[in-house]
Amino acid sequence: MGSWLDFSIISKNLTYFFIGSYPHGHLGGVALTLILAVSSCVLSFFGGLILGLLSISHIRAIRYPTIAIINAIRGVPLLMVIFFMYFLLPGVLGHSVPEVNTVIAALTFFTSAYMAQIVRAGIESIPKGQMEAAISTGLHPWQAMFYIILPQGLRNMVPSFVNQFVSLIKDTSLAFIVGVSELTHVATQINNRSMIYPAEIFLFISVIYFVICYAFTSLSRWLERRLSWHKSIG
Template sequence: MEPFLDFHVIADNITYFMIGRYPNGPLGGFALTIWLAVVSCVLSLFGGLVLGLLSISRQRLIRIPVMVFINTVRGLPLLMVIFWMYFLLPLILGKTTPESETVIMGLTLFTSAYMSQIVRAGIEGIPKGQTEAALSTGLKPWQAMLYIVLPQGLRNMIPSFVNQFVSLIKDTSLAFIVGVSELTHVATQINNRTMAYPTEIFIFIAAVYFVICYAFTSLSRLLERKLAWNKSM
């Protein structure tokens, strides 16, 4: 009697699942998924920080356009943002842009809008007295924000940043729509080639996503407990 599930297709293609054709070709699979997520997350941290600070600016001419941009991006499906980057970047730059770079830009733009609200909430969670005390010592408003308020706010933002990174890992699966050979795209290629093991292939993919996302979610919870304990000291 044949087994209900046969995972030998996973063992036969494990290298392709993990790194694609690398080193004899472009990086792909799980490694590319992590690469897309890490690069997009790092860029989004800077983008979210800038947008978050601008969104609380006292200048209406700065704050209102930034909030309109943030809310517009947050109101769009990520898939549409990726398509925009895929078709618009080559027109803007005047040259062909690698698919992976367009996906990174799309993920960065989308995630920056969400991270900006984490930054905003983290800063607004700091008591106003901190800013007033800093200003009373002779610091300028931007110095009070940079040296006093922001470092305290960033500490509170860390768990939310980790959670956003988890979402970003899952969002990279949309990169397959423009032909980027990340994990989901590789799984589809192997499934189309074998035409016999779709259940086994996508159970494996689901397990990989679950393990990596569960690991980072657990890290986020650990950080929340540690930060809460340090505050109580």
Template sequence: MALEQALTWSNLRFILDGLWVTLEVAIVSIILSFVIGGIFGVIRYLKIPVISVGVGIIIDIIRNLPLLLIIFFTYFALPQIGIQFSIFWSAVIALTIFESAMLSEIIRGGLLAVPKGQLEAGISTGLTKIQTIYYIVLPQGLKLMVPPLVSQFVSLIRDTSLAVIISLPELTHNTKIIYAEYPNTVLPMFLIMALLYFIICYSLSYFSKRFEVNYAK
């Protein structure tokens, strides 16, 4: 009976609606955090006076804050100073802030893993530092960055569930509503939710491994 209640078309559609919101938030956050994290990572790698130190301090502060606190800040605190976002964008901004700090360190570490001689060789040919990083250092460091980057992206997907605290209608939120209305569907709902998260995260990990194999050839 519990399984029948859990697998009704209306419930499944509601869960899939939540899954779509989860994917939307995750995709937008991944793109934004990768771009911002990449910029911060390169700035720290270049060791630009004052700027690199300032960026490093900001990153260290963010990395040592709970993501839940950042979500609360974007949704509840910012409106107090006249800055207000929708639930969707509050979640995206919070995840982007947190993940950008994490990704910047991964990207910086990948760049540092490339021998310094590569940077010096590129500059000696007449390329600027930025051009050398883009054309020579980054392609070599990317192979080393892929596993930790994917791991962080998987964490980001899982972390979207924390936005349930501000009532973002994502997968966890919608599943919670169903089993709150039908208490005997708690177990089936948790199994369905776990299966969907597993499919998404495993698929991302699988394609990243395929990318590594092809990139290595």
């Protein structure tokens, strides 16, 4: 029986915690967690941008269904979205889908709804007079949106995007439920092999999650200060 808080199990499996069985097997651990988070964040940025723009459309047939979709997604737990993607995607596509792609699709689908709210709030934070002034110069409304309103709004959205990315990193831990070998799944595998160091193992991955999330939270605060400084001198 191992001694209390014996972290030798961590040092023996350190490489496995960070990259899984790669290069002799599948990539996993911290590396796969970051890949899931970054891929989903990039895709959900564009998904949220599209949904956010559609949710403020003046065409009711577009705006109302989009808002309904966003609210429906936000009202469902992420775990259920992962299950939906895991079981429904193969049937829709007609072939099996790798678990990693399933999780990326679920995280993208789920996070896009939250990104859409950030986009909507960022655009609505810009005074309406700017849109009216841009249109009065001869610009089409969509030109005014993309060249005048959206660039200003995106600057206001950056800190919120980073915070959402931090939340997304923690959400990747739910990928273990469908067998994706990210950090939590790797920790569970090591714990199942040893059976006597659960406190040490899960304390260690908690520290890893904290370090990653704290780094990006600090980045968010730095961006907020930088953007506030540029706005004050602008």
